[in-house]
Amino acid sequence: MARTLSDPARTAGVGMTSARTRARMVARLRSKGIRDERVLAAMAAVPRHLFVDSALESRAYEDSALPIGFSQTISQPFVVARMIELVLQERTPGKTLEVGTGCGYQAALLATICPEVYSIERIKALHERARRNLLALRLANLRLVHGDGYAGLEQAAPFHSIIVAAAAPHLPQALARQLAPDGRMILPLAQPAGGQRLLLVERRGRAYQESELDPVHFVPMEAGKA
Template sequence: MNSHPHSSSTTSVRARARMVERLREEGVRDERVLRAMNQIPRHQFVQEALATRAYEDTSLPLGCQQTISQPYVVARMIELLGAGRELGRTLEVGTGCGYQAAVLACVAPEVYSVERIKALLDRAKENLRPLRLPNLRLKYADGSVGLIEAAPFDSIILAAAAPVIPKALLTQLAPGGRMVLPVGEIEQYLLLIERTPGGSFKETRYDPVRFVPLLTGTE
């Protein structure tokens, strides 16, 4: 008998259901997001030693000075991105372990996820392989410059905090599109940027957050 607490699928199914209930209590209302969070096995995306903590509302280390965001922040950001509309073609900057990309792929018809650290991208591919998500494409590149070959995007989400809003990402946001990102260095907060059909930008500030910094280049 395997003693690994999350080797039992029933254990992880129950833990996921509890996580989703907690997200509801914390104010996440978008049923598409809650369904996706219930569907994706978060314990398969964290280091095995941390698998028992996969459904706690906490960020966990991934190695390479990166973290997997706490479930509430993932749900909150995707909810802000989708609020009252379809996500359409979506760009994620910072694949990390692949967890948020998988959740996005359950909600959006087309997801491109970019990661600048090769070791992390390789691990994300391993993590994602069993899920067979045909609408998700991963790319090894510097996400701070976007992904020009797939632009424009209806939705853009960043998994790292930018000191200032990356200009390249604004130009790759389609009219009517939305971008959600953590902004700031010492004090960070979530920022929603909406591009009007006329092409101008509207910014709305949300919750304080704590993210690793957005870095440029690849490694």
């Protein structure tokens, strides 16, 4: 069950802080096939408008990606819900790593579901923005890190779940090694012929099972810090 969050008003826009507005978004997600009630409850609880620029607040609950600066985006709500649902797949949530904090929205969703969440962002300005965005929600189980997502977070591993929010050209081996036994990772993977697909990676002891799933469109995953 999603944690109860405060809903601080940052705008006087009609409906922007209304639970009914988020409920309509959740209804659309349900109609598109999202079934995990934990994911739907988190989407209903976290105010997405707090994570977008003020000029875009009227579009915060559309099912679309929106720019957040630095050539990055806040992902489409359906894709966010789909990735979280895939990585959880009716399991009891455990320690989770997010690669690509961005504005902090997905990190907030994960922190309402999972007991312990770490989120890495390579762009310092976005890392700081996410920290500001998340302050009002008081999520004590969420840790933000400025670092290289390709390297993961060895000091906090192993992780029950890993979610990558940028498209990698190949499976990052450091992240695969940081999966716990029976852990799962979901990431967008660039295809040799063009385009991207979600890749679900499941660790089975020392072996890894990979399943290619939905076509998606994410910004490229870059190495290093900026």
